[in-house]
Amino acid sequence: MNAEKSIILKGIEKHITLSEEEQQHFLSLLTSVKFKKKHPVLQPGEIAHEAAFVIEGCLRSYSIDDNGFEHIIQFAPEGWWMTDMYSFISQRPAQLYIEPIVDTEAFLFSRKNQMKLFDDIPKFERYFRIITENSLVAYRQRVVDNLGLNAQQRYEQFCVTYPTLIQILPQKQVASYIGVTPEFLSKMKKGMMRKR
Amino acid sequence: MNAEKSIILKGIEKHITLSEEEQQHFLSLLTSVKFKKKHPVLQPGEIAHEAAFVIEGCLRSYSIDDNGFEHIIQFAPEGWWMTDMYSFISQRPAQLYIEPIVDTEAFLFSRKNQMKLFDDIPKFERYFRIITENSLVAYRQRVVDNLGLNAQQRYEQFCVTYPTLIQILPQKQVASYIGVTPEFLSKMKKGMMRKR
DNA sequence: CAGAACCAATAATGTAGATTAAGAAAAAGG
DNA sequence: CCTTTTTCTTAATCTACATTATTGGTTCTG
Numbered sequence: 001m002n003a004e005k006s007i008i009l010k011g012i013e014k015h016i017t018l019s020e021e022e023q024q025h026f027l028s029l030l031t032s033v034k035f036k037k038k039h040p041v042l043q044p045g046e047i048a049h050e051a052a053f054v055i056e057g058c059l060r061s062y063s064i065d066d067n068g069f070e071h072i073i074q075f076a077p078e079g080w081w082m083t084d085m086y087s088f089i090s091q092r093p094a095q096l097y098i099e100p101i102v103d104t105e106a107f108l109f110s111r112k113n114q115m116k117l118f119d120d121i122p123k124f125e126r127y128f129r130i131i132t133e134n135s136l137v138a139y140r141q142r143v144v145d146n147l148g149l150n151a152q153q154r155y156e157q158f159c160v161t162y163p164t165l166i167q168i169l170p171q172k173q174v175a176s177y178i179g180v181t182p183e184f185l186s187k188m189k190k191g192m193m194r195k196r
Numbered sequence: 197m198n199a200e201k202s203i204i205l206k207g208i209e210k211h212i213t214l215s216e217e218e219q220q221h222f223l224s225l226l227t228s229v230k231f232k233k234k235h236p237v238l239q240p241g242e243i244a245h246e247a248a249f250v251i252e253g254c255l256r257s258y259s260i261d262d263n264g265f266e267h268i269i270q271f272a273p274e275g276w277w278m279t280d281m282y283s284f285i286s287q288r289p290a291q292l293y294i295e296p297i298v299d300t301e302a303f304l305f306s307r308k309n310q311m312k313l314f315d316d317i318p319k320f321e322r323y324f325r326i327i328t329e330n331s332l333v334a335y336r337q338r339v340v341d342n343l344g345l346n347a348q349q350r351y352e353q354f355c356v357t358y359p360t361l362i363q364i365l366p367q368k369q370v371a372s373y374i375g376v377t378p379e380f381l382s383k384m385k386k387g388m389m390r391k392r
Numbered sequence: 393c394a395g396a397a398c399c400a401a402t403a404a405t406g407t408a409g410a411t412t413a414a415g416a417a418a419a420a421g422g
Numbered sequence: 423c424c425t426t427t428t429t430c431t432t433a434a435t436c437t438a439c440a441t442t443a444t445t446g447g448t449t450c451t452g
Binding site: 063073085086089118126128129132137142144146147148149 | 291335337339340342345
Binding site: 366367368378379381382383385386 | 398399400401402403
């Protein structure tokens with residue numbers, strides 16, 4: 001079995017145990033894709049027929065507000081799932097953009113296949129329940145942070161939560177995620193330097 | 197069967213079909229409780245052994261920031277589940293306060309019983325997967341709104357999303373949910389009046 | 393039903409973070 | 423390798439919303 005496929009199975013087997021056939025059945029439902037940096041994966045209005053599991057590279061989802069500003073909602077580096085969850089579960093038009101921030105390799109898994117898989121191998125219902133629970137907790141934490149922390153604290157929080165992403169991302173994308181302008185993030189970092 | 201129990205079963209049967217025995221088995225895992233207005237249901241540091249399903253009344257969850265300000269994370273009126281999801285799934289110390297905003301009647305459902313139920317009647321895994329998916333989408337929308345809308349727009353959004361809550365809640369709690377001070381919400385509303 | 397606690401409105405003043413602008417540095421891409 | 427594009431920094435100015443303070447109205451609760 002090739003390395004890409006073992007990455008996704010390893011994640012699943014943290015939560016449920018699968019037989020060899022079950023593994024193969026699941027893998028047969030995935031399609032392998034490569035996305036070119038900045039070439040749109042999904043746009044508002046389209047339907048998210050699939051969720052993507054990132055093997056290599058990194059995706060981001062974002063919204064654009066009335067004034068044309070981007071707000072990054074989620075990053076998905078290797079080993080993470082990414083989709084417009086609203087569109088994926090309702091099969092109605094998406095609200096988010098999804099885009100690779102570098103050339104990215106992923107598996108696509110369609111909602112249709114997911115539904116079929118739940119009927120064929122009910123154990124998978126547990127796996128997706130668990131990762132959905134975890135994802136919900138992450139979003140909740142984001143709400144708590146957005147309401148209760150100032151920009152400086154949100155930046156520090158981001159650094160401890162995503163230490164690897166900080167290395168990779170252009171600063172303006174960190175700014176977009178924590179909800180400040182790139183100019184202000186730059187200013188904050190200068191201020192932090194002075195203090196040590 | 198009494199009315200309270202049928203409320204919760206009705207919600208479940210929107211997503212899965214249960215036999216009479218399965219219904220009874222599930223109901224046997226619930227305990228009925230009454231909470232007095234403003235008497236704490238859960239506090240940070242405690243463990244959320246249970247999730248609550250509201251039969252009558254309304255719960256709210258909130259955090260308190262470094263400066264002592266409350267930020268409301270969720271309301272749970274009749275027919276909604278409420279817990280500190282982080283604590284409930286990890287069985288580690290909670291981060292949120294949970295409190296009734298009026299005298300409230302609820303069913304408690306323990307994580308332990310939930311785990312057992314998933315093994316006994318796997319169909320329930322699906323029900324909880326689905327409501328977790330929906331809840332995740334609601335939190336995500338909140339993140340999108342917090343990042344992309346100004347205070348006025350967040351207030352209008354709240355009014356269309358929770359038309360019934362607006363009637364019931366003291367204004368300062370709406371302010372706490374949308375992330376502004378009560379003073380500023382009052383000012384915004386005056387501004388809105390003048391325009392029509 | 394009276395005192396206490398809570399809640400809404402208004403207004404003056406303060407500030408975290410946005411906006412605008414411009415130049416320097418870095419990265420992408422052909 | 424050179425050109426173009428993107429990203430980062432700095433600084434002056436601006437504004438959405440916070441803070442503080444006061445008053446009057448509600449609604450708990452003993």
